[in-house]
Amino acid sequence: MAEPQAACVRGTGLSRRALLRAGGLGSAAMALSGCSVLASTAGVGDNVRVGVAWSAAELEAFRAVLAGYRYGYELVPLGDDIASALGARTAGRPDVVAMPQPGTVSASIDDLAPLPDDVWQPAYDGIAGARDGRHFALPFKLAHSSVVWYRKRLFDEHDLRPPQTWSDWMELNQRIIDDPALSDAGIAPLALGCADSWLLAVSFENVLLRHFPATYDKLSEPSYDPDLWRRGDVEEALRMLAGMWVVPGAVSGGLDRALVLQYPDAVQEAFLYRRAAMVVAPDYAESVIRRFGAPEGEVDTFTFPAREGTSPPLAVAGDLLVVVKPARESAWDLLRYLAKPQAPMPWIRDTGGFIAANPETDDRYYSTTERRLAREVREQPIRFRLADQLGPVGGRDGLGRVLQQLVRALADGTPPATAAREAARKMVTIAEDAG
Template structure:
């Protein structure tokens, strides 16, 4: 199942009915009073959220909707959800009329930096989980044993990749520098957004501007960012299993290529990849990460994502009781301790519970001197979704696999993105 992709609208009633067997009731009494909570999470993340809800003293029903989560915002049926955990600020902003304002007593000053869903002077989404999306995970022990250092610039990263490829004990032993999860196009988009944001932040800002000119996608800096990424992926031996195999690897598979299968040294993935790493028993001192390399000549922002809690109109008092519980500093502790890959939006949550790596990312996210931007796909609507940027990047990988030069593949991707952006604007 994809993660952080464009969420489909429509069909909530059917989706909820089909998933009723997956719902979890906290109590058997007073079922009609249970607060229905719709989420996009699956697998380990879904189990982690169940553990959080287990500490809530009142009734609830958990409805996993996967990619159909956006449909929950407009549902007007007897089985509609009361609360929805949304993975995209842009989707929330587009549905303000369907949401209740968040009570002022629940709002915290640090949320102003990470929410991005204001409507006038009211807030309509409560930040729950914040994610650092400018992250590259790597095998720390491998780096230490071979004298490798985390790269700070793009040229250092390219040099590092080639060193791994040329080392008879690494590339010669079947270990590639990179794992790439191309089956989940959103993971390709994470790589592209970081190349663009960390090298050409002004162009990034132009792309996410409302009513952005579609021709911006044909600009020289967009093309350069795509060419840089294509040039990295196209190097023989750079991608674990080759580019054809990359197109069938999903997000968890790409993380597992590095941990625990050890067929690659690094993977670009947000901080919540820690939950996948921990699921397969990787020791904490084996996994580490660095911030996506940046142009040393720019003040480079980092990309953030996360999950926001919203109350669907007309919300009952019991829905706000559960919302208040979930927004509390102690609520996310089960997820943090048992699953990992969670940074609480509430700054009072005990940061000593995070792993060493996530503590570092949390400090960077909280630092007011560090500029941040919301993830590209979170802001572009259909242009940034699975039928937009993700699809174009999958085709770019496919073209590189046929031997197409990176410059040509990048140029073709720009042309396709212009067409998609223009169609979305009409």
């Protein structure tokens, strides 16, 4: 998932929003021609165009990865419109796309070229599937999404312990709320970034997966009954979240303020401004935390709590590299470069918040926390994020919008059970309309 901030590829001041307003991939390529990163193309042909969803620090980190590539390339940042790159047939469409949504890859597989056998590893089999014995998507970056970041020193100083279960977590939140030393200092249990609805979706997916994995798996199927959204497990997961967020003092700044906070703001609320003890965010929040110099010893994580006595899968996301037909030789050359275990090293070393899909990537430059999270993703059962598998139903105008409306209803005084029931009803309608 890309950070929702404006970014420029070369320094022309072209923001992501301005780029998207330009409309279409042809316009995007034309608009970016003045700030693309170009290099010698001797022996390869035209520059290979690389479509990405990343922006801001993540985009700069990927530029550092590409700095070692020996031939020419152009970066085409597409933000939330990244799916449009797979079916496009304009002159400026990308050749290689870093796609964050496995569901979109599956739906667009006829537009993709099969991968050469020499880039595939058996370790990828559990991340990206095959069709007719051929692979079409190369795992590049993984994201551990069952992560709660917390202020370790604050926990230690106040004898707080990371929760193991949901009831533990509710009790922990109440302890923080009731502690005069913390409340007087303006510290709330949670930071919540509702303006970026995908962050709300991460919390919902984790509650559903870590408590009701069978229902999560049914919703992940390509053809599922939309009425599943009205199932008791879904409504209960929504009610659990609503019940946590609505507690007075639980969310830093209150729900009204949370509705205008974006993802980086929520992370900074905990680790820069220190107004929250915890924040739910994927492993790549590390790159945000690093920017303002929070000491590693003051930062730690715990795994999103699960139903007591169970060990359900972890939620993960990932960026999969695909080559759009008709494939040019330069596209395959770049893909092979990115497939090398050392390719992501600049991102891991200098920016952080990166888990390499390639198991042969040297982990010496991971932080202690990121190394542990990478090991969890490799060693424990995983499921891809539900929103990334549902297409528009899981996007900002589907699940994301419904969760924002749930928070708004809570802020306006709607009881959690009522808000959860209404959110489930809306999801049924959205899923039915999507066909």
